[in-house]
Amino acid sequence: MNPFEKIFNYQILSRLDESNAIALTSQERTWLRTALAHDCAADAFTPETLGKLQQLLQDESELGHRGMIVEKAKNDERQVYHPLLRTLRRLIMQDKGMLLTSRVKHGGTKANQPGLPVKLEYSMVKREWYLLWYSTRGRSFMSTKLQSIVAIEETALSPERVEELKLRVAAHLEKRKEHAVVEVVRTYNAELSRILYAFSCFDKSVSYDEEENLYRIHVTYLADESEFLLSKIRFLGLRVKILEGDGLRKRMLESAEKALGRYRDDTRNKESTEKPAP
Template sequence: MNPFEKIFNYQILSRLDESDALALTSQERTWLRTALAHSSSVVAFTPGTLEKLNRILQNKPGINHRDFIVEKAKNAERQVYHPLLRSLRRMIMQDKGMLLTSRIKHGGTKANQPGLPVKLEYSMVKREWYLLWYSTRGRSFMATKLQSIVSVEETLLPPERVEELRARVAAHLEKRKEQAVIEVVRTYNAELSRILYAFSCFDKSVSFEEEENRYLIHVTYLADESEFLLSKIRFLGLRVKIVEGDGLRKRMLESAEKALARYGSSDDIAIRKPAP
């Protein structure tokens, strides 16, 4: 039996991440085999990569979901893979500049905007890809939907110019960073791995206070990710509580008050606001 099949341990996953190693479960291989059968895989991978993956997984069956899943009617599905992803990812990896032409919200286009592509992000809420880039003309950090991009042209930038622009981006992102400390309620210490997995998409560190037998999760996040972080905290319910992070505590208090106002009764105990 593959020893990695049933391992779900934070320490082991951390070590694998540090060594750039990846352990795939049989379920993940089955999912990948199913994904390769989708029509989007032809444009998502280069022919060589697609051929290699199909060869490695040729003896692995896919998921015949049509036998047990009945899908309800819904709106037209947006394409999860975008044709520009590969070229933009290559520009980012090779430190290339770009000239971007994009559609604007109320009609028309902005042509030949010079800048440096920094990162590609997928919004799980809006189901859309975004390009995060630095505009050298406006000297600002931008987020543009890939769906709104008309064309993008690769340009060459001197290495010292790329280093300067990346330093500006890093300084901008540093200003947007916020921190919070989340305590694991002692009763649920045994579920630490599951709790940490819920915060896997955030930069974090864990400390243990031996005298009080409690774990503290120190989370670093961008200001516009606060609602997403709150959704993870709400999902964990009684297992965790925010001990540092005034903004998060205030939003949790507001949502609790609204929930009580809608579903509570006059006999409910009033929520005491935290001390400033």
């Protein structure tokens, strides 16, 4: 690994983070100006913020991608940026409560459900935004599609009540947390940056055994994210192996046995059909 890469990542980026500054390349500024021209930009930013960004980037060149890129025909895609995101993010940051009215699966609506918004998540598989929130009426942790939300009304909660609900949410999430240790095969140590990028959406830490020259990635994930984590591990192939995490090891063994069984049977059938007649 290039030693200057470590210096740049650790020292420069940490200094920028401490001063609340962000370094932007000319390519990133060009991309941002192009993104601000999209129709969703009006929902993503307030008019004041959008105008300020456009003014700061007015001297930047445009990407000019329309003549270079041809997009294949595809199904209609849902809006990536939902109009409720800004409202919900503000409620979460300001520790506000809410009354949620949403559509139910089999028709009709549930009106005025009291709760505390906790987190916004975007599913890359379903390409939809979800609101994670705690229902004070049902005393349960909920997940609701933003597309299903009909209306949201802000409510005031006392600091003591907010702290109580946050403790309940933290206890619930802690129960759902699972841990795994993924070891980088020594041959692929040079690809550590690429391997870590595959786990970028999970809470993780890295340990290094100097005597054995081995990197181990300690991953923390929610129980319902196990299949997504497995897909990342399968993508990395021979570069990694699971050291700890019985559930993950069992699922990897099952999928490997199924794959071996399928291709072993195909090979045997092919050999029997190609066997020369006596």
